[in-house]
Structures are given as C-alpha cells and as structure tokens.
Amino acid sequence: MVTVLADVRRARQIAEQVPDPELPMLTLADLGVLRTVTIEGDGTVVAGLTPTYSGCPAMAEMRAGVAARLRDAGFDRVKIRTVLDPPWTSDWITPAGRRKLAAHGIAPPTTSRRPAGPVPLNLSPTRRTVACPRCGSADTEETSRFAATSCKALWRCLACREPFEYVKEI
Structure with a gap:
C-alpha cells in the first residue's frame, strides 16, 4: 500500500510538470486541467484531464504529453481519461499560473465567482x-x-x- 501511494505521488508530480501546448509557460497543473492521477489494481496509471472548453484542439497534445512523460518515467501502462464533470472554469488557474501569464x-x-445554480441571462453587452x-x-x-x-x-x-x-x- 505504501508503494502504491508513493507511485501515485510520483506519477502526479510527473504529470503536473507537462506544459500546456498553447500556453507553454503554464503546466497542466497551473492551468487546472490535470484533475486526477490514480493507479488501478493492475498497476495502470490513470490521469484525468478536463478540457478548457468543448472541442479544445489542444486536448490530444495534452493527453499525448502526459502519457509520454509517465511512460518515460517507467510507468508501463498509462490511460488518460477525459473528465467533463464538473466542467473546467478559468477559476481553476492557480495563482502561480496567473503570475506566469502576466509575466509573459x-x-x-478574472475570477468568475459565479454562484451555484442557473446562469443568469444578460442581454446587455458585457463590460x-x-x-x-x-x-x-x-x-x-x-x-x-x-x-x-x-x-x-x-x-x-x-x-x-x-x-x-x-x-x-x-
């Protein structure tokens, strides 16, 4: 059990360092796209990624990047799952990620701070x-x-x- 937890921590640390293909100054962890890293009973590392929006063309590169880094680190069996619920929000960008964006x-x-529940309809232009x-x-x-x-x-x-x-x- 201790070995599995150590492997999960190590796998997560590796996956967290994968750069975003469109904003390479950010890691997937900075962007809040990397959701989960687990290890199944057969030793398969499973990483969960949430796309920033439906149809994001960078998802294929993100999946490939995480899988390649994990395999290079010695994890032979790797699965990448797309996690759609809850949907990604820009609020998930970490403070470090926000600083990196500004530095570049x-x-x-801005943070949305939307309340839970229905999204209000506003027909006026957003300022x-x-x-x-x-x-x-x-x-x-x-x-x-x-x-x-x-x-x-x-x-x-x-x-x-x-x-x-x-x-x-x-």
Whole structure:
C-alpha cells in the first residue's frame, strides 16, 4: 500500500510538470486541467484531464504529453481519461499560473465567482475591465474577441499603447 501511494505521488508530480501546448509557460497543473492521477489494481496509471472548453484542439497534445512523460518515467501502462464533470472554469488557474501569464505579457482571466445554480441571462453587452499585464493600467480595450487560440482575446492598452492577449474567463 505504501508503494502504491508513493507511485501515485510520483506519477502526479510527473504529470503536473507537462506544459500546456498553447500556453507553454503554464503546466497542466497551473492551468487546472490535470484533475486526477490514480493507479488501478493492475498497476495502470490513470490521469484525468478536463478540457478548457468543448472541442479544445489542444486536448490530444495534452493527453499525448502526459502519457509520454509517465511512460518515460517507467510507468508501463498509462490511460488518460477525459473528465467533463464538473466542467473546467478559468477559476481553476492557480495563482502561480496567473503570475506566469502576466509575466509573459498575457492578462490572466478574472475570477468568475459565479454562484451555484442557473446562469443568469444578460442581454446587455458585457463590460469588463482588463488590466494591462505590462503597465497595469485599466484603460484598455478589446480589439478582437478571438486571438491565436479560441480561449484568448486581443486587447490594447490605451496608456502604454501595447497590444496584449487576454485569457477569457469561462
């Protein structure tokens, strides 16, 4: 039993270090995508990953990255499961992950702090304030709802005039 727990800890530490393919400054643990790591009775390591959104094209790379790292570390049997419930939320990005995004010029998402229950319908445009990751100014504007990946938007700081990406909150 002690050996299994040590193996689970070791497998989790390895899986936690896999970088996100679209935001390589973040690990899957920073992003909150790595949900579970367990070992089945036959010794198979099972890692659970939650996609950031339905149809995320990076999931195949995430699965392959986790499986490869675990196999390279000596775990012969590896399964990667997709965990859809509960769905991922940008609130799962760790404080370290948020700092890493900002350090790389990408504005981290705001926390949603949504109450449990039905999502309220708001037909008015959403007005959010996104601080510039370079100068910290809140005098910013969205220039495009979509950036290099579907989970980011393009913004511009009106104070320092620099463009930046913003990770959308979900």
